[in-house]
Every structure is written in C-alpha cells, then in structure tokens.
Amino acid sequence: MSDQELAALDATIAEHRAKRAADPDALFPELADALMGRAGHLADHGDHDGALDAALEGVAHFRLLHQVDPGVFAIHLASALNNLSNRLSDLGRDDEARAAGDEAIRLARGEIDSQPDQARFVMISALLNQSGRAWRAGQALQALGEMKDAVEVFQDGGEAMGPFMGVMVDALHRNGLALAEAGRWEEAIMVRRMVADLFPKGEVPLPVHHLLGLTLQQAAFAKSRAGQPGEALPLVEEAAELARGLVDAVPDQYRLYLAQSLGNLASRQHEAGANAEALESAIAAVNSFQEAAQSQPGEALAPLVTTLDTFIAVLMALGHADQAETIIAQRDHLMEVLAEVRGGDHD
Secondary structure, X not given: OOHHXXXXXXXXXXXXXXXXHHOOOOOOHHHHHHHHHHHHHHHHOOOHHHHHHHHHHHHHHHHHHHHHOHXXXXXXXXXXXXXXXXXXXXXXXXXXXXXXXXHHHHHHHHOOOOOHHHHHHHHHHHHHHHHHHHHHOOOHHHHHHHHHHHHHHHHHHHHHHHHHHHHHHHXXXXXXXXXXXXXXXXXXXXXXXXXXXXXXXXOOOHHHXXXXXXXXXXXXXXXXXXXXXXXXXXXHHHHHHHHHHHHHHOHHHHHHHHHHHHHHHHHHHHHOOOHHHHHHHHHHXXXXXXXXXXXXXXXXXXXXXXXXXXXXHHHHHOOOHHHHHHHHXXXXXXXXXXXXXXXXXXX
C-alpha cells in the first residue's frame, strides 16, 4: 500500500469517526473496511501495536454491523476476525488469536450455503493461520488436522477455489520444508500428500510428485540410520514408483532422479536383508545411471559410485565374489575419473 492509499484510508477513518461522533447510532461499512486496511498496512511496516488497535476498532464496528444485518456482514466480520487473529499473533498473543480464529471459522462455516466461495476463502485462510499457531505451540496433531481441514474445504469448493491454489500450495510447501528440516518425516510426508490432494486425480503437477518422492527418500534414510530398515523399505518403494512415473512423463528430465531412486531402493533392500530384490534394483539403477550419464555425466558419476558400492555389497551377500571383484574394478576406475574431474574443477 502506498503512502497515498494510506492517506486516503486515514481520511475515510477521520470522516466517518466525525459522523459517528455526531450520530453515535450511525454505522458505516466504509469505516470498518478502512480500519482493517490500516491494520494491515501498519502490520506490514512493523507497527504491530498500532495495527492491533486499528483491527480491534474495525472488528468492533463490524460486530455492530453484523448485529443489524447478519446476512450481509457475517463474512465481513469473519474476515476481520481472521485479520485480528494475525495482529494478535504478531504480538505473541496466540491464545487470544486462536479464539478470534475459531470465531472466524464458525461464522464463515455458517455462510457456506449462502455465500460459498467467500466463506471458503475465509475458512481456508483462518484454518491455515490456526495450524501455524498449533505448530508454534508444539501441537503437531492439531496443526496437521487443521491443515487437512483447509485442504478439504478447498477441495469442496471446486473450480471456484482456483484463485486460492497458489496460497494453498505455498503454505503447505513451506510447512513441508520446515518439518523436513526438523526431521519430522512422518508429518512432512503427510503434508506433501496434502499438496497432491489439492489437484484433481491425474492432474497433479510433476514437481509435486518429485518433492513427495524426495521426502520419502529422506525419511527412509533417516529410518535406516535409526536402525529401522523395515520401516524404511516401503518409503523407498513408493519413491521409486513415483520416479518411474516421472520418467514415463518426461524421460530426459527425470532419468537421473530415477537412477538415484533405484539406487536408494537397492540400499534399503540390502539393509533389510532382501538381497535378491536388491540385486534387481541395483542392476536397474546402474543401467539408469548409464543412460543418464549420456546427457548428465558430471551429475551421474558420484551417485553411480555409491550405487556400485551397494551393488558390490549385495553380490558379496549373495555369494557372488567373482562378480563383485569385477564391479570393484569398475568402481575404482570411476573413482579415479571422479577425482580427476573434481581436481579439474578446483584448478
């Protein structure tokens, strides 16, 4: 908002405050709207106390309007309460913010039949805000539940929710990243699945599948390091299946990713004692790496060496020592090539 726009809001507020002073029973939607606009502007510029004062006054005026005409102003009041909840959270007052958010959701839900699109927009925003407060309070199950509720409200809205798609994807993506960074893999996977659920079946963008697959692989690696190979295995199996689908759709873009996914699958299968299956996965991974190396030699070399290590371990476990020796020689040669490449990069 520009300084000129803020000055216009302030002028509107001053004008209608004067009108109310002259006639205390008079009510003005323009005053309430201007106050909420001012609250947002002050919050954006770091004046959180001033923003809260404006939001409180705006909500109070919308309450009066709602009392006079609930059918018209229920959604306006719900939106203002959602705004107020953010202003309270800006000052660390999340308990009060949650109460305001709950009231916003309750009011909006009551308008689903009469004003479905507007009601869903408010509900989605308020639910996502409530989810953020639950995360900050360490209430993971509640946070996930509120995110899931927001996704369901979005799904129920159909095509009308299109303008909210970017907000939903961004909010869930940021939550997924934060959970992954914190090592909360089960929750991170749940959030990645929620992103996919935003789209109609068969229309999920490929990067959404890619991010889910990466999160599954990371979660599997964490399970592996924690000594839980049995729990890791289903995760990499799903990741590999997603990678196959990506390669079917765009071979050149995702071939290296498929090779890495198959290499990870082979490693987790070997750790779980499923060496016959691991052998098949390792061979498929090596073949995929060789295909990927034709277009991405620099990126394929290092993970191929790691996959050959797994291949060797699987062959040894199955009693194929002679074949393992052959692969060892290939790996050692690749390691020399890799060292030369890396040395050249430092020159």
